[in-house]
Every structure is written in C-alpha cells, then in structure tokens.
Amino acid sequence: MIDLPEFLTQKKILREEGIIACTKSGQEAYGEDCYTKRYSKKKVIILAVGCLASAFIIASSISLYALLKRPIRSSTLDPDRSDSRGTMSFQKACRTRLFTYRELEEATKGFEEGQKIIDDINGMIHAGVLGDGSHVAVQKVQCENERDLMLxxxxxxxxxxxxxxxxxRLLGCCIDSDYTPLVVYEFSANGNLEEHLHQEGGRKRCLDWDRRLKIAAETASALAYLQCEISPPIYHHYLKSNCIFLDQDYSVKVAGFGLLNSSIRDGSCLGHNFESSYFSRGDVYDLGVVLLEIITGSRHVDLPTMALTKIRNGKLEEIVDPLLYYHEQPPCCREQIEIVADLVTRCLLFGGDGRLVMVDVARELVHITKQNLDDNNGRVPALQETFSNSSLLQMISMSPDSIYAP
Incomplete structure (x- = not known):
C-alpha cells in the first residue's frame, strides 16, 4: 500500500521541480509520458490536413488537364487564334441573315444527294425549303483556313x-462549320436552265427560241452589270447552265458564284492576287459555252470543238437542238440563231485573250432581243417588260432600277 503522506510529498517535489505528473492507463506517469497523447492528436490533425490539401491539389490538376485536353467541337472557332477574332467581328457586324447549320440541314433533308443541283469547283449547291416555306439554294464553299473563310x-x-x-438574291450565310461556310440564295421552284434544256426534273415544256434568247440576253446583261458597275467587280468564275436559275416567268437569276477564286475551268489553283481581268475573260468563254448549249440543247464534253468545226463549215443546222425545229423556223429566227452562233465562236476564240469583253457580248444579245421583240410586235410580254423602257446602254450596265421598270 502506498503511504499517502509520502505520495503527496513526492508530488509536491515534482511540481516544484517543474515535472508534470499525471495518471495514464490507471497508473502514475511523469514528465514526457504525460505529453504523448496530446502530441499524437496534433500529429494526426497535421497529417490529415496535409493529405486533404494534397488531394485537393491533385484533383484540381487533373480537372485542369482534362479541360485543356478536351477536343474542340467542329462547330466552334478557336477564340485563341487571331483570325477567329475577325470571324467574331464579322458575326457582330454582319448585315446578312445568319442561318444555323441545323436550320439548313433540315431544309435540304440532311444535304441528301437528291437535293443536289450543282457540284463543281465553286462548291456543291443543294435545293431546300426553309421552315417558312421559302425555296432556297444552299452553296457549300470549302475553305482551307481562316483567311479563306474571311475572304x-x-x-x-x-x-x-x-x-x-x-x-x-443572297439571303444570308451560315458559319457554324469550320472552314465550310454555307451561302444561301433565293431559289425558284422552276429550277435552272440545265433542267429545262435537257428535260430534267420532270420538265415537260420545251424552251422555245424566244425564251432562250431572252435568257441569254438577261444572263449576259447581269454579268456585265456585276463587272462594270460593282466595285470591286464581281466575276462568276465558272458559269454553267445549272447556275442560271429561272423564276416562274423564266426570268434569269444568276447564282453559284465562285466566292473563293481558288480554281478555274481546268481545276488549277490560283493565287488570290491573280489579275481580275483573267476571270473576266474566263466568264466570257464560259458564257460562250452556255450560249452554245442554248443553241444545241447539248452538254457534250467536246461540244465547243465540234460546234466550232460545224459552224465554220456552214453546217450549223446539224447541231441546232432538234426541239427548235430549225428548218421550220421563220427566216428571222434562223438568222438570229446564226448570229448567236457567230457570237459563240467569238466568245470561244477571243474570250480567253481579252479581245471580247462581257459588255460587248451583252450589247449584241440585247440588240438581237430587241429586234426580235419588234419583229413579233410585242408577242412576248416578258420581253416587252424587260426591254421596252430602257436604252441599249442602260440594259447592259446601268442601274437595275432604271433597267427594269415596275
């Protein structure tokens, strides 16, 4: 048994000497043994806080890495690229309607093959119907980089x-897809010139000569206006009969412009600083091919070479579209076909070296058309509306408001 007075005396001595006494596990403990439990608790707390901090840092690092490595969707533009800032500026300052990709995808039935009306170096064009019932033509232009896109x-x-x-009429565009802007034109349900010349798309009515001549004159006049009255000039770069839309009155609506200028007839790549006059001469040659197609009703790949040979040899009647019944036409119409054939020859031979420009082609076609109107005493109302209230010069290149009276 412990002697109580002695125990109290020892405890007093320990306190006086600064030694702490305590009870631990039912027994007396002194000095450092009394600090063990407190020290352990503090150590556990420090370790716990350290572990939590490390876990937070690791989790934050993993989250940041995953965010940086996340793939960028194709429908967005990289905001860190300097050229993308130009695209964003365009979106803010754009005067055209900005369509969504989904809106145009639904209009063209997912850009299905059956909706395609053009597929050439200027891009694919699909016909479609917007949600409000408007008929449109959607042109896909493939760009290689942001610079092309901005151009x-x-x-x-x-x-x-x-x-x-x-x-x-250009209605707007869509820039939701990287480097593939979609350009939206108005489009008539009456189709394009190619369909009518070749009886495609269920077309039953053949274009007579009067309508073909009117289409030729309107096409040339529109191109001359774009090249002479717009600054900077606008060139088509690859005119074909399927780029000439026709409304219900068979009036021309030229579309499908080469907006990038990256290639021409032979598919070769050209720089953006290539002389614009080259493209002007290219448009004249292309119009000559379209005029030849209007006369012959054919789109044979070797048509220009074959036609030039026939025309030079005085055998024009052998290549005229059988649906025009050349030998049954009145003398004035046969003469007009011959004059246009001669113009075709000059377009093909001289359109490539600049000796024949678009305004000259338009002047001749308008002159022939006005004569045709006079000879028929106004038999074709559409021609009367188009040409009767303007001079020849106005019809070719002046303001469209003065050319076409309401």
Missing part, C-alpha cells in the same frame, strides 16, 4: 448589296 465572307457581304433583277 468568302467579305464577298458574301458584297453580293448581299447587289439588287439586280437577274442576280439571285
């Missing part, structure tokens, strides 16, 4: 300002 969008802005009766 296309700047030309879209220029085309948007054109208000000419024979140029398809």
């Amino acid at each position: 296309v969008l700047s030309r879209v802005e220029v085309l948007f300002t054109v208000a000419h009766r024979n140029v398809a």
Whole structure:
C-alpha cells in the first residue's frame, strides 16, 4: 500500500521541480509520458490536413488537364487564334441573315444527294425549303483556313448589296462549320436552265427560241452589270447552265458564284492576287459555252470543238437542238440563231485573250432581243417588260432600277 503522506510529498517535489505528473492507463506517469497523447492528436490533425490539401491539389490538376485536353467541337472557332477574332467581328457586324447549320440541314433533308443541283469547283449547291416555306439554294464553299473563310465572307457581304433583277438574291450565310461556310440564295421552284434544256426534273415544256434568247440576253446583261458597275467587280468564275436559275416567268437569276477564286475551268489553283481581268475573260468563254448549249440543247464534253468545226463549215443546222425545229423556223429566227452562233465562236476564240469583253457580248444579245421583240410586235410580254423602257446602254450596265421598270 502506498503511504499517502509520502505520495503527496513526492508530488509536491515534482511540481516544484517543474515535472508534470499525471495518471495514464490507471497508473502514475511523469514528465514526457504525460505529453504523448496530446502530441499524437496534433500529429494526426497535421497529417490529415496535409493529405486533404494534397488531394485537393491533385484533383484540381487533373480537372485542369482534362479541360485543356478536351477536343474542340467542329462547330466552334478557336477564340485563341487571331483570325477567329475577325470571324467574331464579322458575326457582330454582319448585315446578312445568319442561318444555323441545323436550320439548313433540315431544309435540304440532311444535304441528301437528291437535293443536289450543282457540284463543281465553286462548291456543291443543294435545293431546300426553309421552315417558312421559302425555296432556297444552299452553296457549300470549302475553305482551307481562316483567311479563306474571311475572304468568302467579305464577298458574301458584297453580293448581299447587289439588287439586280437577274442576280439571285443572297439571303444570308451560315458559319457554324469550320472552314465550310454555307451561302444561301433565293431559289425558284422552276429550277435552272440545265433542267429545262435537257428535260430534267420532270420538265415537260420545251424552251422555245424566244425564251432562250431572252435568257441569254438577261444572263449576259447581269454579268456585265456585276463587272462594270460593282466595285470591286464581281466575276462568276465558272458559269454553267445549272447556275442560271429561272423564276416562274423564266426570268434569269444568276447564282453559284465562285466566292473563293481558288480554281478555274481546268481545276488549277490560283493565287488570290491573280489579275481580275483573267476571270473576266474566263466568264466570257464560259458564257460562250452556255450560249452554245442554248443553241444545241447539248452538254457534250467536246461540244465547243465540234460546234466550232460545224459552224465554220456552214453546217450549223446539224447541231441546232432538234426541239427548235430549225428548218421550220421563220427566216428571222434562223438568222438570229446564226448570229448567236457567230457570237459563240467569238466568245470561244477571243474570250480567253481579252479581245471580247462581257459588255460587248451583252450589247449584241440585247440588240438581237430587241429586234426580235419588234419583229413579233410585242408577242412576248416578258420581253416587252424587260426591254421596252430602257436604252441599249442602260440594259447592259446601268442601274437595275432604271433597267427594269415596275
């Protein structure tokens, strides 16, 4: 048994000497043994806090890494790229309507093959119907980089300002897809010139010579206007009969412009600083091919070479579209076909070296058409409306408001 007085005396001595006494596990403990439990608790707390901090840092690092490595969706533009800032600026300052990709995808039935009306170096064009019932033509322009994209969008802005009766109205564009802007034109359910010349798309009515001549004159006049009265000039770069839309009155609506200028007839790549006059001469040659197609009703790949040979040898009647019944036409119409054939020859031979320009082609076609109107005493109302209230010069290149009276 412990002697109580002695125990109290020892405890007093320990306190006086600064030694702490305590009870631990039912027994007396002294000095450092009394600090063991407190020290352990503090150590556990420090370790716990350290572990939590480390876990937070690791989790934050993993989250940041995953965020940086997350793939960028194709429908967005990289905001860190300097050129993307230009695209964002375009979106803010754009005067055209900005369509969504989904909106145009639904209009064209997912850009299905059956909706395609053009597929050439200027891009694919699909016909479609918007939710409000408007018929549109959607042109896909493939760009290689942001610079090309901005070039296309700047030309879209220029085309948007054109208000000419024979140029398809540009409704807007879509830039939701990287480097593949979609340009939206108005489109008539009456189709395009190619369909009518070749009886495609269920077309039953053949274009007579009067309508074909009117289409030729309106097409040339629209191109001359774009090249002479718009600054900077607008060139088509690859005119074909399927780019000439026709409304219910068979009036021309030129569309499908080469907005990038990256290639021409032979598919070769050209720099953006290539002389614009080259493209002007290219348009004249292309119009000559279209005029030849109007005369022959054919789109044979060797048509220009074959036709030039026939025309030079005085055998024009052998290549005239059988549906025109050349030998049954009145003398004035046969003469007009011969004059246009001669113009075709000059377009093909001299359109490539600049000796024949678009305004000269338009002047001749308008002159022939006005004569045709006079000879028929106004038999074709559409021609009367188009040409009767303007001079020849106005019809070719002046303001469209003065050319086409309401």
